[in-house]
Amino acid sequence: MYGFEALTFNIHSGYLEAIVRGHRSGLLTAADYNNLCQCETLDDIKMHLSATEYGPYLQNEPSPLHTTTIVEKCTLKLVDEYKHMLSQATEPLSTFLQYITYGHMIDNVVLIVTGTLHERDVHELLEKCHPLGMFDSIATLAVAQNMRELYRLVLVDTPLAPYFSECITSEDLDDMNIEIMRNTLYKAYLEDFYDFCQKLGGATAEIMSDLLAFEADRRAVNITINSIGTELTRDDRRKLYSNFGLLYPYGHEELAVCEDIDQVRGVMEKYPPYQTIFAKLSYGESQMLDKAFYEEEVKRLCLAFEQQFHYGVFFAYMRLREQEIRNLMWISECVAQNQKSRVHDSVVFIF
């Protein structure tokens, strides 16, 4: 029953909740970001990061540094923390933690399949995969010619198998089919994760419902905007929207017929939580939409830490670290390209 988690939560998950809250306090602060934004070179960034928790991961990297190296090493830190938590977790927390990585698994599958379609070397593609989304048979994805083979040869033994029911066809893989496959898989994953959290109940269900609904709505908006001018039909677009969230079902019906960004704005402004997001943008502009969504997401993720005895803190921590890595990537790119005046275009401060 909701409200009595304090009696039993710490028996199995108290240690890990303490660990994740400790990790949270290691997130970069405003002072750290101020120092990073004033760096002149990537070596300066490395020097400033050596005083943070990223220090041990970057200290052995030789100069000259590259922005992708900084991102890779910072991601390794996140992966190590995740693996430690997963190894210590019991059910159902271990399943919950695995659910967090299925999004990366989908991205890796699509990366390998797309790269194979473009006749790239599999080993080169494997190096680009996200470490949180790796599984044993991922390299054998390269032999599949269509989605049916993809499922039958490789994915049937992975956690993504249940998500393939809607996209098993014998059509050959091309760029549009792969993109539809990506979004269909992600839709099925989000719905499954949502159902799992609802079954857990309590504070976890309440907090995760809000976070996953926001994710579903953001996906719907991004799919709509990105498909403007493409061959994706309205019906196909509608099929890619998730079956939950604030926009479901009426907002989805309106988004499916939008042909430009202003129509999308008109639909979203009917929903008060998204009115503030679109109020920050000028008419016809879509460049700052990502940052506005990230800021809203960070606000909701930070609120998850205000309550105890739920699994939402693990999800929130992983997402906040990923946002931090995105911030570091953007700052590094601005420093490398000598465009420090544009740093604040995409950096989202956490806490």
Added chain:
Amino acid sequence: MGEDEAIAKSSEDQNDDGVSESKAVPVEDKESINDENVEKFLDSMDDYLILVDSLSSILRQGWLELASARHSMGASRISASSYDMKYHSAATTLQLQHETASSDVGQPHFVLRKWESSDSPKKDPSDSPTRDPCEAKLEEDKWVQSVSSGLRIRTKGTSESSESREKKAENTGSPLSVDGHAQKERLKALSMFGALAPPKLRAAQLSFETALETLADIANVRASLLRAYEQVQKEMESPIQ
């Protein structure tokens, strides 16, 4: 008075010999030609410097937009490993022509042909099943050339031909269909990063496309700059008569 004597002498030479002396140009005309060539050189130099500066800022903007797209899509989705290694024809080509106008014999002229595709324009086979493939290819080339010349920025010495070609583009394909074709080809080129390209990636593509056009203009302006410089140097070396 000295100038009048020079003019009189040139006319006497012409009358005596019965052949006009091409070298005997009036001094004031020769000076005005010198000034014209120097002005042409300085104008070309100015255009060149402006274009180089413009290219630098467009490329900076393009690289930042690409970084912004990587920031939102993820570094793994936009990287060199996403490039399509399958054999396919180039979407954009550069054609070298030589100007044949009176004053610019042999000057190279670069023409950028953007968004050509072996798939465009789609011809319905039922329309002319017996058409010679070479003839179809020639017509396709003409259509593509009219499209590309409509997109090409005008340069000096080609204004008349550009106007006539633009009229042909309007007759053969409306600006809307030209834009539609270019937009389709743009999205097709971006599909290697994913069929649903975000606005930031599309903006980066436009920036680099503009940079390509600027590069072609820089090449043309540089050719005219070097030509004008040669003219000026030739005049400086030849004695004034």
